[in-house]
Ligand SMILES: NC(=O)c1ccc[n+]([C@@H]2O[C@H](COP(=O)([O-])OP(=O)(O)OC[C@H]3O[C@@H](n4cnc5c(N)ncnc54)[C@H](O)[C@@H]3O)[C@@H](O)[C@H]2O)c1
Ligand SMILES: N[C@@H](CCO)C(=O)O
């Protein structure tokens with residue numbers, strides 16, 4: 001049986017995971033693929049100790065892999081958007097199928113690269129790019145193809161969730177938990193991508209494109225990170241019955257598409273609120289099926305290799321049987337994707353958690369609630385602590401009803417201008433994910 005020949009570029013966490021997985025499960029995967037899967041060429045800047053590359057050719061220049069006529073499927077696991085862009089373009093132009101774990105590349109250059117793949121009659125697949133090992137791309141594109149999706153919400157950055165869990169449950173320092181996530185191979189080369197929400201924004205854009213049949217709109221995502229969250233806010237959220245998660249939300253409203261990544265209070269009883277550590281989860285609301293939830297490891301070599309190899313096997317199944325019926329990677333041919341208007345953030349409606357430092361004297365809370373009321377916002381819950389000895393200000397935490405960001409911001413400006421309020425008002429969105 002003719003082997004399907006793979007060129008593997010990058011042997012870090014993901015590429016190393018692919019080598020290990022193929023080494024361990026090669027025979028089973030070959031059975032499923034309909035042909036042996038053989039790594040014939042490895043592109044790697046430097047050798048990775050302990051990773052066997054077998055009889056594969058090894059090149060320091062990854063472009064040699066893209067140019068190698070012996071390669072059927074190129075796996076891109078070098079990361080970044082410069083060399084990877086060049087590598088994937090060259091491979092597609094050379095008529096190779098490409099499988100990538102690179103969400104930055106797909107979110108930022110996917111419109112162009114997917115159109116190129118289509119023109120070349122080859123496939124560009126990226127299951128590993130979103131939510132690591134969870135087969136969420138396949139679920140959205142194929143399993144839920146009969147639904148109109150109204151919204152989806154997900155914890156789609158493993159590093160960020162690992163940090164939030166470590167801070168909330170083990171009371172550890174942000175920097176200390178981030179260092180552990182880096183040591184475990186979860187974090188991006190530049191971890192600000194994880195903690196500032198850029199990585200989650202890349203993934204959200206990909207999910208939204210498939211769910212709502214739109215082109216990839218990385219330019220349009222609102223992004224807020226988790227680095228400004230304090231242990232104090234996590235503790236108040238807990239006291240109020242919430243957990244703080246870094247959420248990506250995409251929702252089709254009559255007025256446009258919401259695309260946003262930000263810290264979010266979730267009621268503790270929600271399944272999403274219970275997703276801990278490096279685990280990811282995506283909740284999708286379809287009109288026929290209702291809500292469905294997808295859960296699993298969001299990062300790490302093994303989980304990511306699982307998704308990479310699933311794409312490879314999909315392609316190998318077609319190649320080995322000579323039955324090519326290319327599936328559009330975003331669910332529709334690129335020319336048929338819609339351009340939906342994006343809903344401005346000022347019009348996005350959520351409930352809010354507000355924390356303020358108020359002077360400890362009568363009348364302050366009635367001023368605050370009058371300002372909120374002027375914007376049509378009411379207070380649903382309130383925590384007011386007694387001042388510590390010697391302190392003249394007290395922390396006050398307010399949970400509001402659902403309000404547009406525009407109205408909330410106007411109210412916050414007026415509250416911050418009160419002489420009885422010190423410093424900026426902390427605000428975090430609250431989602432109940434119930435409709
Ligand atoms: N680590 C994860 O859990 C995970 C999960 C999903 C997706 N990803 C994505 O997978 C990709 C790789 O991530 P990783 O964690 O394996 O990174 P990594 O840093 O562990 O590995 C990347 C490897 O590629 C090599 N490399 C980079 N540029 C190169 C070039 N021009 N030529 C040759 N080699 C080059 C590096 O030396 C390194 O060995 C990224 O796009 C990342 O976003 C990672
Ligand atoms: N850095 C990413 C890797 C998986 O995409 C994360 O932590 O989720």
Ligand code: NA
Nearest residue numbers: 127130132134
């Ligand atoms: Na995935």
